[in-house]
Amino acid sequence: MNICITGASGLLGRACVRAFADTHLLTCAWSRAKAGDLKLDLTNHKAVHKAMEKHRPELIIHTAAERRPDLCEKDIEQTHAINVAATQSLVEVAENIGAVLVYISTDYVFDGTQPPYATGAQCCPINEYGKSKRAGEEVVLATSTRTVILRVPILYGPVETLGESGISLLLHELKRQVPMKINHWAIRYPTYVDDIAQTLRGWADQLLTDSECRGIYHMSGGEALTRYEMACTMAEALGLDHSHLSPDPAAPIGAPRPHNCQLDLSRLQQETTLFQTPFREGIARALSIDWMDQNQKTTG
Numbered sequence: 001m002n003i004c005i006t007g008a009s010g011l012l013g014r015a016c017v018r019a020f021a022d023t024h025l026l027t028c029a030w031s032r033a034k035a036g037d038l039k040l041d042l043t044n045h046k047a048v049h050k051a052m053e054k055h056r057p058e059l060i061i062h063t064a065a066e067r068r069p070d071l072c073e074k075d076i077e078q079t080h081a082i083n084v085a086a087t088q089s090l091v092e093v094a095e096n097i098g099a100v101l102v103y104i105s106t107d108y109v110f111d112g113t114q115p116p117y118a119t120g121a122q123c124c125p126i127n128e129y130g131k132s133k134r135a136g137e138e139v140v141l142a143t144s145t146r147t148v149i150l151r152v153p154i155l156y157g158p159v160e161t162l163g164e165s166g167i168s169l170l171l172h173e174l175k176r177q178v179p180m181k182i183n184h185w186a187i188r189y190p191t192y193v194d195d196i197a198q199t200l201r202g203w204a205d206q207l208l209t210d211s212e213c214r215g216i217y218h219m220s221g222g223e224a225l226t227r228y229e230m231a232c233t234m235a236e237a238l239g240l241d242h243s244h245l246s247p248d249p250a251a252p253i254g255a256p257r258p259h260n261c262q263l264d265l266s267r268l269q270q271e272t273t274l275f276q277t278p279f280r281e282g283i284a285r286a287l288s289i290d291w292m293d294q295n296q297k298t299t300g
């Protein structure tokens with residue numbers, strides 16, 4: 001199986017690289033490209049066409065994106081370049097070479113007022129990040145029929161820096177032992193990146209051969225948790241004290257965030273095996289080995 005993973009240096013991309021290690025892999029990264037990766041700026045339309053026409057993957061898993069909502073709010077042009085225009089280049093070339101493209105999208109295409117959301121529910125993003133990812137979805141759906149959109153909510157997994165995920169950053173707050181309020185308003189479904197990658201790996205043959213496996217799917221972890229609840233669960237799983245943390249019932253500041261974007265997973269569950277590691281187990285696996293005994297680096 002000839003696979004291309006974009007965003008191979010990112011949180012989800014690295015998990016996909018681990019899960020697809022047994023295949024013939026083309027890993028694309030940009031500022032964090034390592035030996036063996038193709039260093040490819042996906043906003044360079046010509047370079048994207050040239051690379052894909054040369055390597056001719058059968059399946060492209062497109063994880064690369066700008067996914068930090070506050071940054072998206074500030075730099076709409078750059079956000080559009082990577083989340084929409086680069087997606088357009090990839091889906092066009094996928095169509096030319098006959099590849100199936102999986103576009104990783106987000107629960108932030110919804111406004112969070114009417115959960116749970118079916119795959120066909122009307123999108124109504126309330127921040128620039130959600131709007132750009134929805135625009136990426138529209139490009140995917142309009143350009144090729146050999147495409148799959150997989151919407152996922154907040155992700156966690158083995159990180160290179162604690163700041164790489166809003167969830168791993170909570171470990172920093174736990175270890176600082178300074179009294180702090182943690183958001184207890186937004187309801188999230190934290191999702192372990194290796195579960196998404198394993199689900200995709202198990203589904204890959206079917207994605208290549210079954211023309212019914214097209215269009216929009218939803219995937220998420222199985223537990224509804226606020227950030228405060230995630231911090232407490234993380235503390236218990238890692239044997240840390242959380243008595244210095246208190247719940248903050250207010251909506252977070254910064255880019256507007258939806259309240260509860262619970263995704264209806266039934267379509268994916270009917271078609272393949274959905275991996276759902278319990279949060280307590282996943283977060284312990286993701287963080288305990290690398291981070292418990294180290295001083296924290298919080299930014300990349």
Ligand SMILES: NC(=O)c1ccc[n+]([C@@H]2O[C@H](COP(=O)([O-])OP(=O)(O)OC[C@H]3O[C@@H](n4cnc5c(N)ncnc54)[C@H](OP(=O)(O)O)[C@@H]3O)[C@@H](O)[C@H]2O)c1
Binds near residue numbers: 006010030043153156
């Ligand atoms: N993280 C979440 O909580 C979350 C929630 C819902 C949905 N999602 C979606 O899930 C997907 C994966 O997210 P993630 O958390 O794994 O993202 P991430 O860790 O921030 O990684 C982003 C990836 O995109 C690549 N990239 C950015 N600009 C690029 C460019 N111009 N050319 C080539 N590559 C570029 C980065 O490459 P370099 O680092 O090498 O530059 C990196 O590999 C995204 O589509 C995101 O929208 C994420």
